[in-house]
Amino acid sequence: MANRRASITDLAKALNLSTSTISRALADHNDVSEATKKRVRALAEELSYQPNQLAAALRRGRTNTLGVLVPHITGHFFPQVVNGIATEAARLGFNVMICQSNEDVKQERKNIDLLMNSQVEGILVSLANTTKDFSHFEAVRSQNVPLVFFDRVVEGFRGDNVSAVMLDDYQGAYQVVAHLIEQGCTRIAHFTGPLHINIHKGRHQGYLDAMKDKGLQPDPRLTVFGELNQKTGAAYMRKLLKQPERPDAVFASNDLAAVGALQELKAQGLRVPEDIAVAGFSNEPFTTLVEPQLTTVDQGCDTMGISAVRLLQKMLAGNPDRLMQPRNVVLKPKLLVRESTMKK
């Protein structure tokens, strides 16, 4: 009843062949006669033989597996990127092992260990937002397991066989603001998160530079710093509307805050975009479900996953004695103009 799984040895005994012949037959080597192959396959099928990857990988010294570590497996962004990773990895013949850190350095460290213990051939990581110490990546680097950071990348940790893929947040924000100005807006407010996080820093700078380049002086009273969610977005909007000179547009660094602003405006009887235009960032699925539909920036999540895997693949394929220089890929975001900013 316990039905031990059939092994190559079992097949060998049953067919009165050696294990090597069985192994070769199953691998479809050309130096095995068709007749034997047929017999082997038939029996394998009959016993529903399943090769033991553990043993094969141990013997070969190759697992054909990539490790992925993300802060969350939920939400919109990361699952999308992971999907890109999984798809591209499958295309290249790799399996993928996925872990989440839950934004916790402790778990991040534990998962990196787990991936290393599992003998993955390369690792793709997006950092927990509390990660300040990178010692757990030392082992990865020192054993020359290629490492690609994506989206949330490290400034302080580089080296051979360590690369990064990120989005050009600056560019994305710049495009949004330039578009708003083109629509005739001049007093453009900006909701931003903490500037020590690279995405917010980039988006904020893009906002400032676009303003200046178009000859507008950004009014510091129109930039609001803080948490960015639906609630705070609404609160920030309310605050701004109380000021004497109110804005004619809002660019929020994420979509949730933009929706909050949108709802507050509607609640106060203001029209969007006629009175005040609103734009977000990330192209969350709900941006097409609110009214008016929200202008935002698409981050090409799949592309990020795909690029990350390709980068890894390059390091894997490269000459092992001549490690790859660190390389950064910066992806171009895409402005999606929708109703919430279309004045003309």
Add this chain to the structure above:
Amino acid sequence: MANRRASITDLAKALNLSTSTISRALADHNDVSEATKKRVRALAEELSYQPNQLAAALRRGRTNTLGVLVPHITGHFFPQVVNGIATEAARLGFNVMICQSNEDVKQERKNIDLLMNSQVEGILVSLANTTKDFSHFEAVRSQNVPLVFFDRVVEGFRGDNVSAVMLDDYQGAYQVVAHLIEQGCTRIAHFTGPLHINIHKGRHQGYLDAMKDKGLQPDPRLTVFGELNQKTGAAYMRKLLKQPERPDAVFASNDLAAVGALQELKAQGLRVPEDIAVAGFSNEPFTTLVEPQLTTVDQGCDTMGISAVRLLQKMLAGNPDRLMQPRNVVLKPKLLVRESTMKK
């Protein structure tokens, strides 16, 4: 430079000890002297030794890994369930291997093979919606690898060590409709997907029974069958509004269709819920972002994941000679009443 990973053998040589002692020291066995343990640990640290799980698992005959197969890794529902699975599995000391079938039986089959080859100790599956043939699960069952289906379960495939976790869709729909009737609605329309899919069947039946139980005769012209998304939801609504006797409520079998209906109503200048109430199903994140906020049914995704793992754990822990009878867990959904149906 190539920096081969340190092995137990390396440690043994360096310290002039046997591999068994090293192995025991690292595992913190009590029959190794503290002094030796210290030396071993120190060197292991220095060489940043990483145990090779492959070898250990091969030797032990246990991988401590559960396999998960979902139709998608994106969207809202599945990542949430997978999160529940991963969290509970971690709590129980299991690793998790996640695959997606992309709703394709071919890939489903391939992934099941992959999981079996990887020697997972149990498998959690939500079926691709095109899966009609279950032969690929035969191998799983025949080798007594415990199997838990969740959300999308099979009717035709059962056996020892095969269980299922699902949502009581009937109950959820019943609650929604009972609530609508309580709000004074009598002409309640229903948007449903194809009835051969168990979730739609259950929800439809819940709708019918709730009506009848409350003394209302469901009008067949108010039930619309078809694809359920934002676009079709709007279209179905438009169609219904053209009929002479229009509904005073709509219960859509998913949230996207409900939002479509909502938008159509607003576009035609009707008030929700005053003129027509609207309810959906699934508690998608966007249901609190639309206006009015959408009444819906929460499926307790995490709970589903957690239950599935616990069920698996029970089978794993059970007497291997006395296989566990198939068991089904049916989870209770939770009605979330929001603005879109609050008439009173």
Add this chain to the structure above:
DNA sequence: CTGAAAGCGCTAACAC
């Protein structure tokens, strides 16, 4: 075309 033999890195009897 097939077989014998070695070994991937680790663990677990079994000895002493």
Add this chain to the structure above:
DNA sequence: GTGTTAGCGCTTTCAG
């Protein structure tokens, strides 16, 4: 406390 030995299931020289 520590060492010896065997072997998990597979692949891969090397011989024939």
